[in-house]
Amino acid sequence: MKEHEIGTLRFGLDLSLPLYEQIVNQMRGSIARGEIALGEKVPSVRELAQGLKINPNTVMSAYKELERDGLTETRRGQGTFITHSQETVDQFRSEWAEKAIDDFIEKMDNLGYSLEDISSIIQRKKEGRV
Amino acid sequence: MKEHEIGTLRFGLDLSLPLYEQIVNQMRGSIARGEIALGEKVPSVRELAQGLKINPNTVMSAYKELERDGLTETRRGQGTFITHSQETVDQFRSEWAEKAIDDFIEKMDNLGYSLEDISSIIQRKKEGRV
DNA sequence: TCAAGTGTATTATTAGATATAATACACTTA
DNA sequence: TAAGTGTATTATATCTAATAATACACTTGA
Structure with missing residues (x-):
């Protein structure tokens, strides 16, 4: 790149x-x-x-x-x-995060993973245990 | 649809x-x-x-x-x-989940969200507090 | 044996998205 | 007024996706 x-x-x-x-x-x-x-x-x-x-x-x-x-x-x-509007930036940021999250959850759901499953996986990532 | x-x-x-x-x-x-x-x-x-x-x-x-x-x-x-191979299916499933997770984390990182942030958001979703 | 139902391959055409190219115009500022 | 802005237009090329129409190869059951 x-x-x-x-x-x-x-x-x-x-x-x-x-x-x-x-x-x-x-x-x-x-x-x-x-x-x-x-x-x-x-x-x-x-x-x-x-x-x-x-x-x-x-x-x-x-x-x-x-x-x-x-x-x-x-x-x-x-x-x-x-823009001069911090509010616009903040709102954009959370809206796009929300979209990303919902898309992700839907994709995982399609593969048969529950929110519970996702939660554990993220937990593992957080602890560095990939 | x-x-x-x-x-x-x-x-x-x-x-x-x-x-x-x-x-x-x-x-x-x-x-x-x-x-x-x-x-x-x-x-x-x-x-x-x-x-x-x-x-x-x-x-x-x-x-x-x-x-x-x-x-x-x-x-x-x-x-x-x-396919008759359950192993192939299982492997496919986890590989694609892994891809989805990594893409998601990268996207959230681009917006300035940490793994810690993601973890709390998922936690909130899990508890139904959208 | 053969008809019907499979996957597969080929060629052509259309539509849309993406990117480039070359200009031209409108506006702002030093 | 020249240089640097955004903006609009027209043309061209390439690629992907989808359709259309055939044709061929193989398997199965009547």
């Missing part, structure tokens, strides 16, 4: 997912984990495209999705910025 | 995933949960295609993947059958 440093951000792209989705995921993560400050400017569409050696339209796709999430605000002529 | 009964099996298809993947997932689940007996015959390619109102080639794709999993054996002229 090629690692890129663009501005203050680190990106790694591979072939596991569409490029624009990987960008969205990594930005969502950086924002949710608080690694990007509220209101901070993110790389411009062209700058990120050059840095990652991909097409500007692909970056645009990613940025549009982040704006739909409410995680960024764009100002024509100025750039794209992280 | 349209529900179909084909032979002893119940299928439901939607638009969330490729059709062949949904078939594979639902068969994997039925097998892993032990709802289909070892050695049992599954619907023929044409029968399942007719029942689900989809193309036989799509069913073929799904059945090929199940065979790659080792979960089924096909006998030309006779049909497709669940």
Whole structure:
């Protein structure tokens, strides 16, 4: 996986997912984990495209999705910025965690694992007994 | 989601995933949960295609993947059958659970949730306090 | 023996998603 | 006013998924 440093951000792209989705995921993560400050400017569409050696339209796709999430605000002529609303970030973070959890539980249920089973497995992982 | 009964099996298809993947997932689940007996015959390619109102080639794709999993054996002229090996089924089940767990943990980590956090959330789910 | 029911292979076509390419336009700021 | 922003448009290429229509190989039971 090629690692890129663009501005203050680190990106790694591979072939596991569409490029624009990987960008969205990594930005969502950086924002949710608080690694990007509220209101901070993110790389411009062209700058990120050059840095990652991909097409500007692909970056645009990613940025549009982040704006739909409410995680960024764009100002024509100025750039794209992280939202100022900590509440929006927190809400996004818990909503996405909830989705991930429910999907996971459903997948495990399909394989015949109960919540009880899942709980023990997580417990084992926590104790390092893989 | 349209529900179909084909032979002893119940299928439901939607638009969330490729059709062949949904078939594979639902068969994997039925097998892993032990709802289909070892050695049992599954619907023929044409029968399942007719029942689900989809193309036989799509069913073929799904059945090929199940065979790659080792979960089924096909006998030309006779049909497709669940493996006789309980060990294969058990191993498949735990391998796929492991994958699901690791993917889930990675996704949660990206959002800034620790194993400890995950553990509490599962605990809450278990106690019904959503 | 043969018809019916199996899996399998092939070729063609369509539709949608993804990514690239090349421009052009609108806006902001120094 | 030039340089750097976001945005929109049109075109092209590639890949995956699904369908369609056949054809062939094998097994079984009447």
